Amino acid sequence: MAPESVSMFGEGFDAIVIGAGHNGMALAAYLLKCGLTVAVLERRTEEGGGLCTEELTEPNFLHNLHSNYHSLVGLSPVYDDLGLYDEGVEYALPEVQMGSVFSDGTALTIHTDMAATHASLARFSKKDADTWLRLWDEVRGYLDLLVQTMMFAPPISVDDITRALVAWGVEERSEFLSIRLRKMSVAEFLDKHFEHDRVKAMLAFHAAICAYQPHVRGLAVSYPLLLGKIANWHLCRGGSHKLAHALLRVIVRAGGRVFPQVPVEEIVVEDGRAVGVRVPDGFVRARRLVASSVDVSQTFERLLRPEHVQPATRAAVARVRYQDASLFNVHLALDGLPRYRAAAFDPAIDRAWIVNVGYESLADFAEDFDAIRAGRAPEVPRLNAAVNSLYDPTDAPEGKATGLLRVFAPYALAGGGAEAWDADKARYAEACVARWRAACTNLDGLVRRTAAESPLDLERRMVNYRFGDWMVGRIHPDSLLDHRPTDDLAQYRTPIRGLYMCGASQHPHGYVTFAPGYNCLDVIADDLGLEKWWRRI
Amino acid sequence: MSAIYSQAWYDDLKRLIEGSAEFAARAPKERIAMALEVVGDASSPYVPAGQERHYLIVLDGAKVTTLDRLPARHDGRDLGFRFTAPATVWESIAAGLLDPITAGLRGTIRVRGDMRFLMKNADAVKILVDLYAAQVETDWPSGKPPY
Amino acid sequence: MSAPASGQRGEHDVLVIGGGHHGLTCSAYLARAGVDVCVLEGRHEWGGALHTSEPTGPGFCHNLHANFMEFLHIMPFFADFELGKLGARTLYPDIQAGIAFADDRPPVLIYRNALVDETAATFARYSARDARTWQDLKTRANLFEPALAFGLYTPPPRSEPGRPFPSSTEITERMMVSFGLDAELAHKSIRDCIDELFEAPEVRMLLYRLAIEFCGPPLEWPGQGWAFLFACLFMPGCWRMMVGGTHRLSGAMVGACLREGVTMRESCRVRRILVEGKRAVGVRLQDGRELRARDAVVSAIGVKDTFLDLVGEEHLSDYYRRRAKNFKDGPDQVLGTLAMALCEAPHYRSAERDPGIDRAWYQVVGYDTPEEMLDYCRAPHNDRLPEPPAAGVWVNSLWDRTQAPEGKHSLTGWYFFPRASALTEAGWNEVRRSYNERFRAHFERFAPNMTAGNVLAMHLHTPLDQERSLRMREGDFGHGAMGIDQLYALRPFAGAGRYATEIERLYLAGSATHPGGGVTAACGYNCFKVMCEELGYRRVWARDDRLY
């Protein structure tokens, strides 16, 4: 065979970013605009990482395999800094953001219009509806500060936060903030302030699908921040992958390069400094830095040679914990829009983008997550059902629709482990569809084809979603802020000079926020003395 | 007692800050530059709607090295923080009618800059804020803005 | 906090419809010439048939449409924009194609262009005469390459409806003669040419199959000698593989467009070409938005789509309306693409005679006799599914390990199927459910390790899927039949053969123009050349070291 390839990598680059997820690509784009030469190396066939849209069921049905809801639109500075809207990104903001249907035929809906949300909640509890409005109102006051401080800046410790809250007497000035939140779970917070099971279930559902498990102690601290975004869930028109296209365009226009199908096999270290990476074609030099957007386990246990990793770092990385609940996904091609039985109670539910089918009380969450920790997929799946076509009809042929069912599920099944999913996938997918069918009036004739993705499939497709963990590190007080992913690595720097961490393993966490990449940029700019043109104070 | 926003008024503020032993004990080591932005509104007789006043305050340790009115909005270069609020908000705070921390929490004062720094220096911030809110004397009748 | 308004501009010099490789080619050159171009693609991905996906499971890459890149080494776009440096890396497998047998017959193999003798040696196992014929013809074909390139990358002469125009049959006659063959072979069918020149059944079988793989006319239509030359002599031997999958070529083309400043909009389906007076002035998108074109609109999609759907009959002359309606879609055999995720690559019985078959890039498998092959090729014309299921397959992961998970392999291949409308949707669904498994069982006779256990997952992309995914009518991968009546100056029809149309400032750049289907990047390139002539754009294509 005659190898014909020219070297694509030339003399190397100032910066090499490992992984073309949104964090890695955004970091690359900023660095390019600082005048560095940058290459992004990606192991998959497409750029985008979790911005992944594929015709999994049949042609012209677009399914977002990973990220589907983008909740930082308008809050994350990156969209404007990089001019992503000029590159064609468009978002829809569904006016009915989410909802729940309950077994007694009732339904609850969260609207962008808070008066409508209030009205929906009031049908369950007037008191809760009023509390909701006060809570919403309060949180809106400090959301901007929270987003700036808790997401788009390198992390500080809970102790520092608490001290400030005390010094400023915030507790006396707020109905909902309290230093006790750091010891409370989301469920306890909801129990404290709300009375109706269904209302609590709806709000806990929102937290849970953000990976904030309702019963994990300490997560109530982040709840106000989470809540402030409950009506900011945006749908990327044309599929989440469109955002990746826009990022790619920004990079290429700035003179940068993204190389798909180029898996990094080693980060090369000389004299304690990262000097490049090894890929199947050979060595690519990084003159100033290497930034890894992939998980710490891969970075420190596979990409770096053992002799370059200090024992303390190795031990800390080995202790990194991943989420115990992954997601089981069913993508559907539908012949039309589904209609819910509960629409008789609240017609708005048929316009709700994301619907909770099955969680009716806080106890339901405990039940599911206990089962999951024991390695069992919930027997009767409780769904998070989304119909993107409601708000982006271009994601399916005219008159048709896509559907997406997600269920919390274990990565490893008791008896058989993760591999057991391959045999059980079809059955479980059918159970999910059956559950949806029961909640709808018209699904019988609508389902054209389905395609299931098990937690194991998630990991196979995207190696950094270890154990199917889509947040790349669990959401738990011990693994957040300055503890994420380890105390040592929390500030985006590593013990190896010139090697930075910029992906979802870092503060704040996964999700399409751009925040880990943005914060890593800040640190790199400090180290390299780059002018922070994006800092607009 | 000087009129609010006057140079004399700011000199008073500066004197108070530099004279505070409490602040001296807790002031951050770093030099910090802050822009204060007063956005005119219909109610304030001092800054009419459509106008803005801009101030730059630079603290170096416990010293106020700069306290200037700027001709225009600060361009952000080398700036640590920017605090923006309607004139009536600033005035109400100076009059002790509005709690500044609450105004921050409610988003009435828009804060840009590294909040982590403010949190790490929470005590110093509290002292400064109290000085502004309760200590500087203003020539208002009965301590209240005239509206 | 609502969704920010989109930053899209509503006016450009040129709007290009369709982000397949021709649309991208034309856009990149236009932008290099300083033109403000916006290219609009209906799908969420670029590249049209330059498509790679993972239908059998994460990490298993399959090229569901184009796989064999025949023209990269002569393609102006590739050289002018240094696509090699933009991520389009190629491999050039030594053994390009081969046929395997279920008994102990040795395989017939075709090596890459330069290795004429190696190919001949495998022919010689069956016939010394066939081996000599191959050596002679292939050597001439290799020398012919510059002329072929000139023909592909130069707009055909003007043809007017009702007036005489240069006949491609004449050109073919002259070519036959220069190959030392009888001129009248130009008027024969592909099969007649093969039968006349080669005697061994095994050699014929391989050539039959290769002959109609690439958009050509049916095997037994008379008057198609050109297709024999093209498909049997020129094409096999110059196939390059895209490292990482065919879609990487699209990625490099997109990169070229971006570098030149092309505005790119995916998920923007064009519904209408706006015509004012007799002039194209813009487009309307599916969502109702309108974009204006100051200079021109370029359509790089199908002919019927362009004229009947987007322009609208009311703006067409009677002649255009007739010709657009009667434009022939589809060879009658189109491709169904099969995909399998494998533990092991196939290991053929024939490999005992020559291990080369296991390393042949295109492996023809499932046929015992020429009669079977002929019946297989005829079946689709009668709207039948070929039986027994046989195919041509490739395992790109043998060369490029990024195309499958570690230690596994991705097999992709083609069945010949009837056109999309021959079966109902339910009918195709049934084919999707059962045909692959029957093929696999048959495959096992030829390669004993192709057991059910060796196959981790399978997928079948039917002609209906092709039609739906890329708007290739009937699944016609050439965007229009490639018979002698729809070629060269007559493609798509007389009067529209030079990329310009009767609608002022509306140009055609898709595969429905000369030279037709295949990843040539020629239609978009030639269209740009004509636009330079007519609109005075800078001739940035011109190079001293290239005649075309």
Ligand SMILES: Cc1cc2nc3c(=O)[nH]c(=O)nc-3n(C[C@H](O)[C@H](O)[C@H](O)COP(=O)(O)OP(=O)(O)OC[C@H]3O[C@@H](n4cnc5c(N)ncnc54)[C@H](O)[C@@H]3O)c2cc1C
């Ligand atoms: C099922 C599911 C649902 C989700 N839903 C949502 C949602 O609705 N909303 C939301 O905001 N988020 C969602 N997420 C999470 C979100 O997708 C991720 O948190 C986010 O994509 C992380 O971005 P990243 O840039 O850090 O990394 P990624 O997007 O994971 O990108 C990392 C990239 O690195 C590549 N890579 C890995 N190893 C190598 C190597 N050795 N060499 C080169 N490249 C390598 C990977 O292939 C990948 O492309 C979901 C995730 C999953 C799995």
Ligand SMILES: Cc1cc2nc3c(=O)[nH]c(=O)nc-3n(C[C@H](O)[C@H](O)[C@H](O)COP(=O)(O)OP(=O)(O)OC[C@H]3O[C@@H](n4cnc5c(N)ncnc54)[C@H](O)[C@@H]3O)c2cc1C
């Ligand atoms: C199964 C198969 C196998 C093939 N194998 C090979 C091979 O091995 N080697 C080879 O050289 N060739 C092969 N071909 C042929 C080759 O791929 C095509 O001829 C060539 O890619 C066509 O390029 P194009 O740009 O004309 O059209 P396309 O690639 O079809 O692109 C047209 C684009 O226009 C878009 N579009 C359509 N309508 C609209 C609209 N209204 N608005 C906006 N966008 C629109 C489509 O979505 C599409 O992306 C194969 C084709 C198929 C289908």
